[in-house]
Amino acid sequence: MSRKPFVKRQNQAALIEKYRMLGESETFLDCMQRVSRAAKVNRPILIIGERGTGKELxxxxxxYLSPRWQQPRITINCAAFSKELLESELFGYEQGAFTGAVRAKPGRFELADQGSLFLDELANSPHALQEKLLRVLEYGEFERVGGVGTIGVDVRVIAATNQDLPTLCRRGRFKEDLLDRLSFEVITLPPLRSRIEDIPLMASNFAVRMAREMDLGSAPRFSRYAIESMxxxxxxxxxxxxKNTVERAVYRSEGEVIEELELDPFASPFRPCVDPEPYPSESKTLNLRSGVADVAAVAAAPTPISSNGVSNLPDAVAALERSMIEAALQRYQFNQTKAxxxxxxxxxxLRRLIKKLGLSLGQDDEASAD
Structure with missing residues (x-):
């Protein structure tokens, strides 16, 4: 056997490993099996999944699992371009097709000839462009913007979206003919909450990679509480x-064990308000023309005082938090997940609030975690 095919197989294996996805759950493995089967068939593939589920991977x-693996793999995010620019990006343009087109330029379909073209966020494409895409899928030919000559290509189209395309078709926002052509095989990626048993494996892997990137020597471990939180x-x-949560925890870690995770990096008492309260109205508090307060209106306004006599807002909020949390914990026999x-x-x-307020759970924290 010659050495050349062996080298090619090794290169292909390295590329497949580069885009490896982690998981051991039955849901995940079933999905990956469908991906492996679909890769061998020279037909369009539609990938559907929520943001962050790995559609591009x-x-x-x-x-790289297909017979086209040595040919170009071209990617374009359809949502990143205006309607006008998207057509020229996909199909190219001829010299003089529009202002600024000083020379002809090939589009992504030409660049992907003999290979694969990944159309991410396809649901955002306009109807006129969908018509042109349908023609390429049906006949393998198109015209550049401003051109008259037909260009033939052999491209395998892989499309992805996080939207419900059948519903968009019913609403007239996506062409049914194009959906029919794209959906030879539809691969729907499960969200992470549907395969939670994969989380410890993935978190450990992300932690090791981050530790290696930071030259830490070894990655910190996750406590039982941190794993349960995830x-x-x-x-x-x-x-x-x-991945962001784990990497942030490793980067901030000062010991061998990560006890807690910051799941919401925006959580802060200083977080700006998206919709701040409007300025007081002129009739109740301030005459804007004269700059003089409406004393009668202000005097008539009631002073808020809580039922326990607390008039200080932070103390009142803390008291309300404490009473609601204690009541919920009692209601669910200290099952913190249900509470x-x-x-x-x-x-x-909830765990952070319990710790902040210094609440006693009446039993061992770990035992009462769930």
Missing amino acids: VAARLH MAYHWPGNVREL AEDLGLSYYQ
């Missing part, structure tokens, strides 16, 4: 959010 694996959290940003859900908090947020 799956697109890369589809390419597994109880909803993860709206999915794997990307988990947090009832209070509209994450498990981690």
